[in-house]
Amino acid sequence: MILVTGGEGLVGSNISGDDLIVTDIVNGCKEHLDVTDAVATEAVIAKYNPDAVVHCAAWIEPDQCERDPINCYRTNVMGTINVARACRAVGAKLVYVSTQLIFDGKKRTPYVEDDPAEPLQQYGLSHFCAEQYVKALDNHIILRTSLCHGQCSNGRRYGFVYWVLDSLEAGKEIQVVDTLWTTPTDIKDFGRCIRTLIDRDATGTYHHAGDRYLSRYAYAVLAAEHAGLDASLIKKTNLSVLMKKWVATRPLYAGLNCDKITMDHGIQASDALAWLNGSLRQSGRAPRSMLRRTRASRK
Ligand SMILES: NC(=O)c1ccc[n+]([C@@H]2O[C@H](COP(=O)([O-])OP(=O)(O)OC[C@H]3O[C@@H](n4cnc5c(N)ncnc54)[C@H](OP(=O)(O)O)[C@@H]3O)[C@@H](O)[C@H]2O)c1
Numbered sequence: 001m002i003l004v005t006g007g008e009g010l011v012g013s014n015i016s017g018d019d020l021i022v023t024d025i026v027n028g029c030k031e032h033l034d035v036t037d038a039v040a041t042e043a044v045i046a047k048y049n050p051d052a053v054v055h056c057a058a059w060i061e062p063d064q065c066e067r068d069p070i071n072c073y074r075t076n077v078m079g080t081i082n083v084a085r086a087c088r089a090v091g092a093k094l095v096y097v098s099t100q101l102i103f104d105g106k107k108r109t110p111y112v113e114d115d116p117a118e119p120l121q122q123y124g125l126s127h128f129c130a131e132q133y134v135k136a137l138d139n140h141i142i143l144r145t146s147l148c149h150g151q152c153s154n155g156r157r158y159g160f161v162y163w164v165l166d167s168l169e170a171g172k173e174i175q176v177v178d179t180l181w182t183t184p185t186d187i188k189d190f191g192r193c194i195r196t197l198i199d200r201d202a203t204g205t206y207h208h209a210g211d212r213y214l215s216r217y218a219y220a221v222l223a224a225e226h227a228g229l230d231a232s233l234i235k236k237t238n239l240s241v242l243m244k245k246w247v248a249t250r251p252l253y254a255g256l257n258c259d260k261i262t263m264d265h266g267i268q269a270s271d272a273l274a275w276l277n278g279s280l281r282q283s284g285r286a287p288r289s290m291l292r293r294t295r296a297s298r299k
Contacts, residue, residue: 002198003050003092005035005083006057011097011145013153014191021048025057033057035079045086052093052198055083058127062101062248065123076126081133088137093201095194096134098127100146100182100209105251110183110213112257113144113205121248131205141197142205146256150187158187161276164220168229175237178217183209183255189270193261200265207256211269219272226276 004012007022008029023033023044033044035057045053058076059065065072080096087094101124102117119125134140149159161184167174185208193208214222217236224231239252258269 012056041082062123066248080130110255110257209256213255
């Protein structure tokens with residue numbers, strides 16, 4: 001049995017299996033669990049006595065974390081300590097979902113697991129601190145990912161690329177920065193990756209993210225062209241415009257290298273174009289490659 005914290009969120013709701021206990025702080029969740037409550041965390045985990053706990057409960061908004069670091073640490077660090085202690089008490093494996101934002105973005109190529117962490121903001125620092133407590137457990141996995149896209153169980157869509165496609169479809173011009181590089185990830189692939197690592201009884205630190213290392217601008221253009229939308233509506237903008245709106249600093253280059261997880265467990269990086277195909281179909285749009293095929297088959 002696998003227990004998930006923050007299980008109604010994007011990552012938690014994309015882990016599959018009929019042996020899942022989904023817990024969350026949100027209203028209406030089947031098993032309510034606030035991970036900042038040490039007693040409740042220990043009680044809920046002891047009640048189900050799971051083989052593994054996938055810990056997704058967190059504050060995930062960098063600007064919110066920067067504005068309120070105390071409560072960010074309460075959830076992201078103290079919450080993780082509570083979950084780790086409860087896992088130790090029942091002998092469960094702890095799978096901790098972490099982020100590319102533990103890196104400073106000065107390395108131009110995607111980061112590998114052993115690259116030194118140098119977080120630029122409270123969000124990344126809180127994840128880096130939490131990782132240290134997770135490492136104190138023998139049976140743990142730290143799994144870092146970057147810029148996930150997809151849908152939650154409540155149907156809510158998460159991801160920058162949805163904003164791009166919706167705007168272009170409405171004929172709206174958009175401004176996108178050409179400087180923030182990352183490896184966008186299909187949340188379904190990431191959910192499958194978590195499941196595979198648990199099923200294989202893996203341990204240690206891994207990266208799992210997308211197979212394309214792109215700037216936001218390049219990703220927006222790729223998505224537009226793939227969807228047959230007008231990419232000329234995407235205008236390059238200067239990072240300084242965005243920086244005025246942000247409270248937390250973001251790394252310029254923050255992709256993740258997935259070679260280790262492929263080598264150790266045969267798990268491939270997430271396929272960015274396959275994700276676009278799937279999401280376009282889901283939203284009723286036909287990917288351009290499909291349109292071409294459809295037109296050709298009519299001839
Ligand atoms: N999504 C990404 O692109 C991405 C990339 C890299 C790493 N990650 C990491 O992956 C993990 C999961 O992220 P996600 O994208 O699934 O985020 P999410 O959709 O916001 O899910 C997190 C869930 O945890 C809940 N939560 C917040 N505080 C809690 C508490 N004290 N106790 C229990 N649950 C609590 C949230 O409830 P509320 O919504 O009510 O706050 C939400 O339902 C996080 O650690 C995140 O930093 C995500």
